Amino acid sequence: MEMEKLVALCKRRGFLFQSSEIYGGLQGFWDYGPLGVELKRNVREAWWHDMVTSQNELEVPEGAPSTFEMTGLDCTIIMHPQVWKCSGHYDLFHDYMIDCRETKSRYRYDQVQGRWAEAKGQRIFVATGFVGDEALEHTQQKALKFFKLRAKQADRLEWDGPLVSLTTIDDFSNVLGPDTKKLGTLTAPREFNLMFKTIVGALGSEDDTAYLRPETAQGIFVNFKNVLDSTRVRLPLGIAQIGKSFRNEITPRNFTFRSREFEQMEIEFFCHPDQSADWYKYWRDRRYKWYLDLGLAADKLILREHTPEELAHYSLGTADIEYAFPFMAEGEFGELEGVSHRGDFDLRSHIEGKLVREGDELVVEKNEKGKPKHRGSGKDLAYFDDLTKQRYVPHVIEPSAGADRATLAFLCEAYTEDEVPDDKGKLSSRVYMKFHPRLAPIKAAVFPLVKKDGMPEVAKEIYGAIKPHFAAFYDEKGAVGRRYRRQDEIGTPFCITVDGQTLEDGTVTFRDRDTLEQWRVKKEDCVEELRKRLMV
Numbered sequence: 001m002e003m004e005k006l007v008a009l010c011k012r013r014g015f016l017f018q019s020s021e022i023y024g025g026l027q028g029f030w031d032y033g034p035l036g037v038e039l040k041r042n043v044r045e046a047w048w049h050d051m052v053t054s055q056n057e058l059e060v061p062e063g064a065p066s067t068f069e070m071t072g073l074d075c076t077i078i079m080h081p082q083v084w085k086c087s088g089h090y091d092l093f094h095d096y097m098i099d100c101r102e103t104k105s106r107y108r109y110d111q112v113q114g115r116w117a118e119a120k121g122q123r124i125f126v127a128t129g130f131v132g133d134e135a136l137e138h139t140q141q142k143a144l145k146f147f148k149l150r151a152k153q154a155d156r157l158e159w160d161g162p163l164v165s166l167t168t169i170d171d172f173s174n175v176l177g178p179d180t181k182k183l184g185t186l187t188a189p190r191e192f193n194l195m196f197k198t199i200v201g202a203l204g205s206e207d208d209t210a211y212l213r214p215e216t217a218q219g220i221f222v223n224f225k226n227v228l229d230s231t232r233v234r235l236p237l238g239i240a241q242i243g244k245s246f247r248n249e250i251t252p253r254n255f256t257f258r259s260r261e262f263e264q265m266e267i268e269f270f271c272h273p274d275q276s277a278d279w280y281k282y283w284r285d286r287r288y289k290w291y292l293d294l295g296l297a298a299d300k301l302i303l304r305e306h307t308p309e310e311l312a313h314y315s316l317g318t319a320d321i322e323y324a325f326p327f328m329a330e331g332e333f334g335e336l337e338g339v340s341h342r343g344d345f346d347l348r349s350h351i352e353g354k355l356v357r358e359g360d361e362l363v364v365e366k367n368e369k370g371k372p373k374h375r376g377s378g379k380d381l382a383y384f385d386d387l388t389k390q391r392y393v394p395h396v397i398e399p400s401a402g403a404d405r406a407t408l409a410f411l412c413e414a415y416t417e418d419e420v421p422d423d424k425g426k427l428s429s430r431v432y433m434k435f436h437p438r439l440a441p442i443k444a445a446v447f448p449l450v451k452k453d454g455m456p457e458v459a460k461e462i463y464g465a466i467k468p469h470f471a472a473f474y475d476e477k478g479a480v481g482r483r484y485r486r487q488d489e490i491g492t493p494f495c496i497t498v499d500g501q502t503l504e505d506g507t508v509t510f511r512d513r514d515t516l517e518q519w520r521v522k523k524e525d526c527v528e529e530l531r532k533r534l535m536v
């Protein structure tokens, strides 16, 4: 599937718009239109239902080490600045950027690739911001231009090795930047903190600087004690939160995949250190299965365990759930969710202060005066188990998902083209969104076959009966075939048509979006039929 087709459909049918589009848009910000908002709500609600409200703490779910509890939280976006100092975000949450002195373009260091080319006795590194085949094509064009060769002289170019990251290059003097014609225009990489700054209060001095949260997780850690003290929950316990996060990404791109404002769905799962390895495996596998159950294809979804070199210094294990988005190069995958075994790093940071690794230990980082660099809250965030009489700082497993990335993956997966017979039985191409019924923005559309003979009245009655239960759509305009296609294109699983036979025997036609199968149902049973079919 070409991404352009999906992007066009999303705009045309009101799934996604560029933010502030009438002013030319703002890079990295996206708005959800009337159908997009329903789709994303369904993603969030499926997650909240499956992870939080449906969790039965009296039974051991399949594959889980024991019973456990789940509860939720909704924290503020702006928190005390010390939260981000102790969590490490203030010092460490950065990417490296490079600038082009010539074009003034800015790039994320690790996203620039290139390959070595030699011609006319000169060897240069040709850089590009593209990936996969597009990167090969772009570097070829750039090298030909640089060496003043024509396309048919391409064999005079010698390529030395495959595409590699710019991070493998030490000396930039022979690098041809992604958008320039000159060598050596790229600056050395510099750190760029991704947190958005803001000022709290009317005085507005630097001391009042606060940050828009770059993740929802910290709100859960700092409320851990409040949750324990105010409810009768016991460990193992998961606390879930869905909410906006903000990252000033250097190069937002690939539709909503990398945005500057996005929504996360995060769980912090607190457990006894002796059991944390088992819980890590449980959550990793359970979260992977969640995406499969909602329709992502198994051959496009991978669970990738991080290598020891990739792990953050505090992490005892991390696995990414990754999807083969259509904008990725062949064989490459993009992160949908990270599931991480974080040990006791987070709670200890908020007790003691920002931690750093010293050998096998995590210790409080000191400043030049030998005092904690970023002081913790000093509050006791340990858990006391009144059954075993044990007191301990729990370990944490963190499944951290992006609501927008998940929504984008479901949109990509749903986009389908096929050929079906039209009104006259002639094959014609159709585009339909094969959403899982739980995610479809509209569950059923109701049509009178024609706008006469009492059909609209019956159709409106059915529509009125469905509306309190399911998102539905009423349409009496145009040929019925066209109405079907319009619903297919927004992924409505079922169309219900009131036709001549309805007036005779009180049944209506149900039509399935994917199989086009049609069957008859008594008009008063429509809600029940939908309930049965949508609960797959």
Ligand code: ATP
Residues within 6 Å of the ligand: 215, 247, 249, 256, 257, 258, 259, 260, 262, 263, 264, 335, 336, 337, 338, 400, 401, 402, 403, 404, 405, 406
């Ligand atoms: P990436 O490496 O792609 O920048 P990350 O590893 O920094 O992602 P996490 O910090 O683990 O991401 O965040 C958890 C989840 O939040 C990600 O798996 C993703 O679904 C979502 N997410 C993170 N950054 C963005 C973003 N800029 N736009 C949309 N979603 C995001």
